[in-house]
Each structure stands twice: as C-alpha cells, then as structure tokens.
Amino acid sequence: MSDISYEVIVGLEIHVQLCTKTKMFCSCELSFGQEANARVCPVCLGLPGALPVMNRQAVEYAMLAAMALNCEVSPFTKWDRKSYYYPDLPKNYQISQYDLPLGSHGYIEIPLEDGQTKRVRILRVHLEEDAGKNLHTAGNFSQVDLNRAGTPLLEIVTEPDMNSPSQVRALAVELQRIVRYLGVSEGDMQKGHMRFEPNINLAIKRPDGEFRTPIAEVKNLNSFRALERSIAYEVQRQLDEFLETGVTLQMGNKSTRGWNDVDEVTVLQREKEEAHDYRYFPDPDLVPVTTTPQWLEEIRSRLCELPLARQTRYVTEYGLSDYDAGVLTAERPTADFFERALAAGGEPKRVCNLLTQVGLKMAREEGVDLAALGLEPAGVADLAKMADAGTVSATAANTILESMVATGKAPTALAQELNLIQTSDAGELEGIVDQVLAENVQAVQDVVTGSKKSKKARGFLLGQVIQKTKGQANPKVVSEILDRKLK
C-alpha cells in the first residue's frame, strides 16, 4: 500500500435557480410550497400551439453571472431542444443551450484552507428550464406537480480542476456567495436553489504504472455536506475497487450514482444505454439572442466587487483577520453595512468587533440580516469612536450596541442613560488613586519593593480604584497614574 499514491480529480456541474419573478418562457409566477399545479399555463404545460417567449430578466441575470465568472459572453446564442421522456417534462423536451452556450472559458477563484486561493476553470455557463416534480406515493402510481416546470436555471460546468472534497465544497460555497452578491439567486439550499453533480475519478501512481479510475457522476446533491461527503466516499470506493479489480477508465464505463443521505453511501443507478441520446436540435419556437457591446456594457456596470476580492481587501487594507473578513463578507448586506460605518468614520477593527461580536449575533437571533436590525451605520461609527476615545470601555460599547438595537437611541444618549461613561479625567482619578493607596499600605509596599506579590498587588490596587468609581474609571488612565505614583 505504501508504494501507491493517488490524486483526486473532480469537475462540478451546478444548477442555480435564478430569482426572477416569473418562469423562463412564460409569465407564471415562480413557486415554492404552493398547491400542486396551481402555477402552470399552456406554455409550461406544453399544450399544443402554446409558444414560449424569453424572460429578459433571466437572460440578463445569466449574462451577469457569466461575467462574474470571468466568462466570454457569446455575441450569439440560441435555444436547443433536449429530448427525453419523463412524466415531469410535459413537452418531452427541455429547452436548453447545446452548442452555443451563453458564456464560456471563465474561471472562479476559490479560497483554500491555507489562506491561498485557487483558480478553477469554468467550461461553460448556460440557461435552461427546470422540470417539474415527480412524487412517488405508496400506491401503484406516481404524482406529478408541474409548478417548477419552466423555472429558469443557470447551469455552470467547471473543468476537472478540483483535487479534494473540501475544494469542491469551497467552490460551491463561493458560488453561492457570488450569486447572492449579484442578486441573481437567493441561493437557498433548503429550497433547492442550488443542485450539484460532481464528476469524480482518481489518478493513481504505482510502481507498475499510472492509472485512471472510471469516472463516477453523483446526481442531484442539494447540500454542501452531501456534496463533500459523497466525494470523500467515492474516493475511497474507487480506490478500493481499483485495488480489488484493477478496473480503469475506458470509453463508456462512466457510471451514474445517487447519494443515500441516511447511510452516507453512493449507489449505482441503473440507466438504460440509450438514455443519453438526447437528439438536440435548435428550437424553432424561439429566436436567438444577439448582444451588442452597449447592452453588455450596461450589464457589466451592474457587477459589484465580488466576495472573495472583498474579503482579501479587508485583510490587506483594514488589517482584519481572514476569519473576521470572511464573516463580514459572507452576506452582501453585512459587508455593505460595515463599509458604510467605515465611511461614517468608524475605525475598521473596532467596527468589525462591534458587528461580529454583537450585531451579527443579534441578527442571527432575530433571523434577519444585519442591515435589517434597524441600526444606522453612522450610529455604529459614533459608538466605535467613543470606544476608541476611551469614553466607554469595549465591554460597555457592546452593551450600548445591544441597546441601540432594542431602543433605536443614539450611542451617546445610551452611554449616559446606562451610566457607562468612563472617567478619563486624570485630576479626578488622581484623588481616588491617592485615597486607595492610603488605604492599602501593604499592597503599596508589595508593589514598590518588587516582591513576588508585586504584580498581583498592582492588579488589586487598580481593581480598588475601578470599584470606587463604580466601574466608570478608564483603566488605561488609572494604570498610568498608578505607574507614576508607584515608581
């Protein structure tokens, strides 16, 4: 076993549901949780004579996503029919894009665990319509709900550039962050807005040569966890299979597997040999899409700074930790709020601490995003300034922020109301220090003689002063006075 090494090779196909109001080719509203078959019309039911018309918003969302993924956006794309027969596909074909995808030759940067980034190439990005849903009942029949039929889907296909389950997960998470930033998808995993299909195999090195295991495609994964685990499972399964049987990659031995979430195993799916004969041909019902430089420029102007670039900038420009930068850039409303607070004069690290330690925690508890807590960025900036100036302690600042959310009042008013203003007036504090020193002769002795108890005694004296001011003395100022007096 020790003379064998292998590399994991994974490419990923992702379907992202776009957040348009209506379906791809008809004006039915997109649905989640409605009564079955309530949101269908002659077009998405595939009734004879009904004609599809493109949703401009869906096409523009797709172009925007393609641009964010650094793709070349094709000046000419068309629609093709992908034929297959299944009860959830009423027309017996899916409208998709075959040989002329909307975007191609792009890439996405993903963060690695060691803090570096990796570039994964994007083969193509195209638009298509979703199918409906089959429900398998206990009886001797199945149920079909066509509400989802015709929902716009963005299909993104990467090159096989990923080499571990965690890299694939990182790509999926990064893609979710990007589509949410762009506002082209809600990226809600619970609602099935993102579905993944990894293609996995191994490149094995042994003294007797180099081998590739047969590619397995795992279908329809709808969580990051299932994505990561199914790949980890496949790696071990393919390694075991190779060691046992020596089977290697050949034409036609790619397999399709499903993921069993309960047992955490992939299961071979029997597929009829002709299942992939989709007989694509151009859809005569739909005219092509041609782009002009002006139109592309207009869409390009809607691009924003992407999350990973923003995260990196927070580290280099503001000196935040990579972890904090990741937390602040996870959702666009949070990052936007953070930057508005900086624009209002808040110091980055201080604002970051207030938001990550209190703001985001409260937002999570309320089940809303940070921007919806009712905080004003300028108010947070004012509070950060007060903490920096020593007017309030860091702990008090957190308390004040909580009250700002609860009451909507300004930080200065709350600091007074809650009696949290620190005394930094050296003259006033000096009198209290003198009093404490006079009352604690032994401790003073310990500090001055530099005995073993010196450090502890000094801490004790500082504590006494703070206590006498009911916690309102600025510890930094008290400390300076103590240093001066106990030389």
Added chain:
Amino acid sequence: MSEQIDAEQVRKVAKLARLQLSDSEIEEFTGQLGAILGYVEKMNELDTEGVEPLAHCLPISNVFRADEVEPSLGTDRALANAPERDGPFFKVPKILDDNSAA
C-alpha cells in the same frame, strides 16, 4: 433510398419516443421514413460551401417579455384535460427509476 434507415434504427427511435410498434409497423415506417430522408437528401445536391449554418429561419432575434407575473391557470383548469388526477396532482403510472434530468 432504403439504405437511408434500417429497421433497427426505427426500433431505436421508437423506443426513445416510448412508442410500441408491431413488426409490420416497423416495416411500414422504415419505408416511409426512408422516403422522407431520401427527399431531404436532395438538399445535399446544393453547394453550401461558405454558407453559415442557420440557427433559425426568421431574420430576427431578441424577442423578450418583461419579468411580470400574469395569472396562471390554477390547479383545476390545469388538470381539466388530464386522463387521471390524484388530488391536485397529475396521476401517472408508477415511476420505477427516478433519474430525472434537468
């Protein structure tokens, strides 16, 4: 022109289209489809050197609609012509292998 398509190909196409054909129908359609393909074959006589492939026969592109909701049919009207229904669902023969694409 019978070399255009053979019975085996017709069988395959029928299977893909979920059509159950008898042997005599296979024979009949092999002949008919062969004749149609032979007719279309005539086009190959044209010189298409340097002619761009045509994706669509109309010289127009970019026919869009705005992303605005219009009323849908609603469940009852949607199911009105269904051979069978089960509550708000279309009722179909039991699906054994679920490898829906999309």
